[in-house]
Amino acid sequence: MGFVGNTLAIVKKDLLLELRAKEAISIMVFLSLLLLVVFNLSVEIDTENVSRLAPGILWVVFAFSGILGMGRTSLSERDDEAYLNIYFSSVTMESFYLAKVISNLLFLLLMEVFTIISFVVLFDYERLILALPALTLPLVLGSFGFSVVGTLFSFLSTGSRFGEIILPFLFLPVVVPILLGGVSSTDIILNGSTGDTPAKWLKILLVFDLLYLCISLILFRYIIEE
């Protein structure tokens, strides 16, 4: 099976675990709904300004809900020291890390679809559904970046007593470029912009995704060994 086979075996196991426990998805979906309701009640949003506010609200919800869910997937390995199966197997740490990134990415995308549908319902903003094909690339690139950074930090923080508290403090400052790229490209797609295209921001997202991926692949081994 090798690298790809091992990676897929771990992803399959993570999906099966999530299907049974429903921990990551339920936490993410619940928080995203909660945040949208809070925004709905606290910010004066009408048909005039919803288009302008939507990108910011959506990406803030993605970031905060996502980080909670990503913490759960690393905890499933820490519980009962299950990660030792992987440590003493043929799986390389790079394969382990990539599998976790893919699992987290799938959970994030699921949460984002739910968040978008909830946003449309709560804010009566149907244009978001129509723009969904164009938003796919920013969503995938942004979520991949979140997953790359979130997976690394979730393993770093689960070793600590205050892991779940530390995680957002580590995660949020590092994902600022991804947040910026996601918000800007979404804004251009939803509102248009004078002479600006999403391509510039998508390139920035791609560069940061690859940069964070390379750094994380190097650091992950040391985090696990610690």
Place this chain on the structure above:
Amino acid sequence: MLRLLDISKTYSMRPVLRGVELELKDGEAFVLFGHNGAGKSTLLKIAAGLMSPNTGRVEITTESHSRGGIFYIGHRNGLYNELTVMENIRFFQDISRNRNGKFPLREILLEFGLWQRRNDPVKQLSQGMKRRLSLMKGFISGADILLLDEPFSGLDVRWKEIILERLRGLKKKGVALLMVTHLIKEGLSVADRIGLLENGVLTFQCKKEEITEEEIKEMLRGGVCR
């Protein structure tokens, strides 16, 4: 072959292991006895590469790398509690170094008394069943060196016998065993050599034939040290 050379370990200024030297040949079983807190588990973790010693080193040379290197079974069982018995073992099989070897899973699960419970989530199993499943992973891992920390915890007399028989079978196949246990009789029934760890120092080691169960008990009570 596993060699521990001049291993020392300190936890926050408190020495846990002091200059431990130990050699384990292929097909040999070394059983380590000692009081709680003597450093037995720490020594096993260092041998497994899960912990770094402050001084000294671990040398591992295995004749057949194809069967894999080391497998460690600690106090925890390393199981995914939400997955079923079969899903746990299949996942382990998928990522195992020995995945090309043929595991007759049905026979092994029958032998370990888990076939009837194969579709039950691990969280519904008793402690003894979980332990058996955990040990099963070690037996099918294809490792050349098996490190076992209190392998009999939670097992009744019948299952201890079956596990001991399995361990003796592994020895015949050339697998080296380094085991930590408080159960002297069971330890002696599988050991080729035994050692006594006291306050981080390997104070005594000999061949199994050179010592009796009573003498070990006496030594552990703090009596005559031969």
